[in-house]
Amino acid sequence: xxxxxxxQLGAHELPAQRVRFGFLLPWVSANDGxxxxxxxxxxxxxxxxxxQPKRFELFHSSHPDYGDFWTGEIHIDAAxxxxxxxxxxxxxxxxxxxxxxxxxxTEPLDWIVDPFARESxxxxxxxxxxxxxxxVWKPIENSWKTPxxxxxxxxxxxxxxxxxxxxxxxxxxxxxxxLGINCLEIMxxxxxxxxxxxxxxxxxxxxxxERFGKRKNLQEFIEAAHEHGxxxxxxxxxxxxxxxxxxxxxxxKLNYNQNPFMGPFAKDMFGPSTDYQRKFTRDFYFTxxxxxxxxxxxxxxxxxxxxxxxxxxxxxxxxxLVFNTYQKIRQTNGADHWQRFFRNNxxxxxxxxxxxxxxxxxxxxxxxxxxxQNETLNATKATVNSNFGGLYDLGMRxxxxxxxxxxSHNGDVLPKTAFQFLENHxxxxxxxxxxxxxxxxxxxxxxxxxxxxxxxxxxxxxxLAKGIxxxxxxxxxxxxxxxxxxxPARIGTLRPVRWEHFYSEEGRHMIRLYRKxxxxxxxxxxxxxxxxxxxxxxxxxxxxxLILFKRELGNNVALVALNFSGETHSVxxxxxxxxxxxxxxxGDDDLLNIHAGEVKLISVPSNYGRVWLANN
Numbered sequence: 071x072x073x074x075x076x077x078q079l080g081a082h083e084l085p086a087q088r089v090r091f092g093f094l095l096p097w098v099s100a101n102d103g104x105x106x107x108x109x110x111x112x113x114x115x116x117x118x119x120x121x122q123p124k125r126f127e128l129f130h131s132s133h134p135d136y137g138d139f140w141t142g143e144i145h146i147d148a149a150x151x152x153x154x155x156x157x158x159x160x161x162x163x164x165x166x167x168x169x170x171x172x173x174x175x176t177e178p179l180d181w182i183v184d185p186f187a188r189e190s191x192x193x194x195x196x197x198x199x200x201x202x203x204x205x206v207w208k209p210i211e212n213s214w215k216t217p218x219x220x221x222x223x224x225x226x227x228x229x230x231x232x233x234x235x236x237x238x239x240x241x242x243x244x245x246x247x248x249l250g251i252n253c254l255e256i257m258x259x260x261x262x263x264x265x266x267x268x269x270x271x272x273x274x275x276x277x278x279x280e281r282f283g284k285r286k287n288l289q290e291f292i293e294a295a296h297e298h299g300x301x302x303x304x305x306x307x308x309x310x311x312x313x314x315x316x317x318x319x320x321x322x323k324l325n326y327n328q329n330p331f332m333g334p335f336a337k338d339m340f341g342p343s344t345d346y347q348r349k350f351t352r353d354f355y356f357t358x359x360x361x362x363x364x365x366x367x368x369x370x371x372x373x374x375x376x377x378x379x380x381x382x383x384x385x386x387x388x389x390x391l392v393f394n395t396y397q398k399i400r401q402t403n404g405a406d407h408w409q410r411f412f413r414n415n416x417x418x419x420x421x422x423x424x425x426x427x428x429x430x431x432x433x434x435x436x437x438x439x440x441x442x443q444n445e446t447l448n449a450t451k452a453t454v455n456s457n458f459g460g461l462y463d464l465g466m467r468x469x470x471x472x473x474x475x476x477x478s479h480n481g482d483v484l485p486k487t488a489f490q491f492l493e494n495h496x497x498x499x500x501x502x503x504x505x506x507x508x509x510x511x512x513x514x515x516x517x518x519x520x521x522x523x524x525x526x527x528x529x530x531x532x533x534l535a536k537g538i539x540x541x542x543x544x545x546x547x548x549x550x551x552x553x554x555x556x557x558p559a560r561i562g563t564l565r566p567v568r569w570e571h572f573y574s575e576e577g578r579h580m581i582r583l584y585r586k587x588x589x590x591x592x593x594x595x596x597x598x599x600x601x602x603x604x605x606x607x608x609x610x611x612x613x614x615x616l617i618l619f620k621r622e623l624g625n626n627v628a629l630v631a632l633n634f635s636g637e638t639h640s641v642x643x644x645x646x647x648x649x650x651x652x653x654x655x656x657g658d659d660d661l662l663n664i665h666a667g668e669v670k671l672i673s674v675p676s677n678y679g680r681v682w683l684a685n686n
Contacts, residue, residue: 080186081198096137100130112157161201165191190261224540250588271312301369309378370420383435468535469602493542515552547577649684
């Protein structure tokens with residue numbers, strides 16, 4: 071894969087308030103009678119009826135690698151104002167779009183979004199800032215290190231819902247670090263058409279969506295996150311686009327039989343799909359990857375909907391993209407800001423696949439070093455309402471049974487793991503599985519927060535299990551939104567985190583528990599890197615609603631007992647490792663002077679758990 075020359079594409083400010091535009095539009099040539107225009111207006115004027123955008127014609131040439139190329143320069147001069155009240159010629163943000171005249175169309179095709187724009191406007195508009203000053207990174211970026219994979223504790227957020235925009239997100243960083251988080255996984259930030267949207271129908275893959283802020287806001291936010299000891303993973307969509315993505319929109323309107331970028335490839339789970347048989351497509355998304363890692367100092371990528379572009383572990387789609395990204399960043403040898411990925415003998419670029427169909431294969435056989443997986447979540451859902459028959463599966467999933475810890479590819483040895491979660495943006499809040507109530511004429515449902523105590527054993531289990539634990543925004547204060555399985559309300563409903571829950575009885579109880587558990591995981595390496603052993607004992611454990619598992623690292627041994635039932639249970643347990651076991655959640659149930667092979671009666675409170683740690 072090759073990097074597309076971004077210095078020739080999109081909008082670039084030149085001296086004397088001149089702006090150059092460049093747009094690759096393969097198979098659309100001036101030789102066939104096509105004409106391309108750019109329409110530009112200052113954002114302060116865009117809603118004023120008397121002021122219309124200025125229209126400039128671009129000129130056609132051919133790029134040696136990607137074909138038809140349109141470019142042109144404009145001069146933004148206040149002397150050219152038609153209406154004196156116009157902001158034309160002022161510094162600030164301008165919005166623009168392309169318009170195509172073609173013999174194949176009865177009228178000009180307007181509202182073509184620039185796929186190479188670095189900024190975006192409201193709706194289907196690209197943007198640039200006249201007088202833009204590059205962000206100057208602080209010295210912290212020369213010492214920041216992306217955490218080792220096994221040390222990651224993640225927190226997924228949608229900026230719009232979590233805080234409103236990036237400036238407000240900035241003020242939540244102390245809270246997140248105090249909570250015990252060291253990695254943010256941020257839902258898609260790239261440009262989409264709608265202002266209330268999950269962000270998975272991208273129309274401007276290089277552009278920060280205007281609702282979140284400006285380029286500097288994201289750079290300043292990631293810099294501040296690093297100052298707080300928090301890595302940032304960005305959610306990217308490379309297997310499908312929004313219908314107004316230029317390479318879908320233009321060629322469908324021209325009614326071409328083929329498309330130089332889009333088309334069926336692996337699966338068409340969410341169309342329109344991108345076609346990785348095209349070199350242009352492969353190079354485009356490789357460049358997008360590099361751009362966000364380089365320009366914004368992101369610590370990794372979460373790849374959405376991998377089945378849409380996964381054609382096997384030796385294929386030209388997803389596997390090829392993560393391989394080339396790994397090699398490209400590795401070849402920097404830690405120069406400049408790339409040093410963040412290099413720690414001793416580790417290379418810590420995080421590449422996480424959302425490959426729910428084959429999560430083990432994706433980490434085992436590609437350069438992905440992590441994956442989302444729904445297996446643990448499905449196992450937890452199978453145990454609600456005292457369905458203890460599912461506890462064996464849950465016990466195995468908490469240990470990531472079947473997943474490799476390391477794998478070798480072409481001589482490169484990579485650590486491997488999977489994300490563990492009870493909640494994420496795709497699913498209802500876990501408390502919804504213990505009962506919901508309908509609000510607002512049956513349109514909106516919420517989980518019953520009075521059942522908060524039933525969440526406790528699940529929280530203890532997944533935060534102390536193998537893998538990368540991930541919280542979904544507000545989970546720690548018992549946010550309780552439902553999410554429909556389908557329909558416009560699924561992605562078209564704004565579900566802001568209601569921070570008043572922090573002060574509620576339910577919120578205070580759960581955040582206290584989450585803080586204890588996250589502190590344990592941060593302070594005790596056994597919970598991050600230790601081996602996992604599940605004590606499968608149906609008669610004594612699972613049949614009574616219990617799970618017991620062990621984490622072990624060197625001389626450190628942890629015994630975790632979870633009780634999913636509504637009754638306190640006492641069970642006999644044979645300790646295979648001796649030592650003084652100190653209870654970590656409340657410190658009131660220590661097991662001292664235990665000898666290997668000794669049998670003890672241990673008690674586990676209802677809908678709760680116990681965590682004993684021995685340092686031998």
